[in-house]
Amino acid sequence: xxxxxxxxxxxxxxxxxxxxxxxxxMRGSMQNASVSEVIRTLITANEAAFKAxxxxxxRAQTEx
Numbered sequence: 001x002x003x004x005x006x007x008x009x010x011x012x013x014x015x016x017x018x019x020x021x022x023x024x025x026m027r028g029s030m031q032n033a034s035v036s037e038v039i040r041t042l043i044t045a046n047e048a049a050f051k052a053x054x055x056x057x058x059r060a061q062t063e064x
Contacts, residue, residue: 007039 009017014035021033030037043050 017035017038018033021030021035021038024030024038025033
């Protein structure tokens with residue numbers, strides 16, 4: 001299942017993601033120049049750190 005969301009990015013951030021997606025497509029590591037795929041890859045690569053940050057806050061709130 002996919003969910004559509006919107007992100008508020010600066011023009012520079014948007015250009016950076018578009019250029020990265022295009023570069024990855026030209027290199028052959030992606031079939032399409034997809035900013036969404038770049039973001040999904042970033043989330044996957046950092047998922048453990050994101051979850052640890054969430055858990056840290058949850059623990060701090062529980063102890064308070």
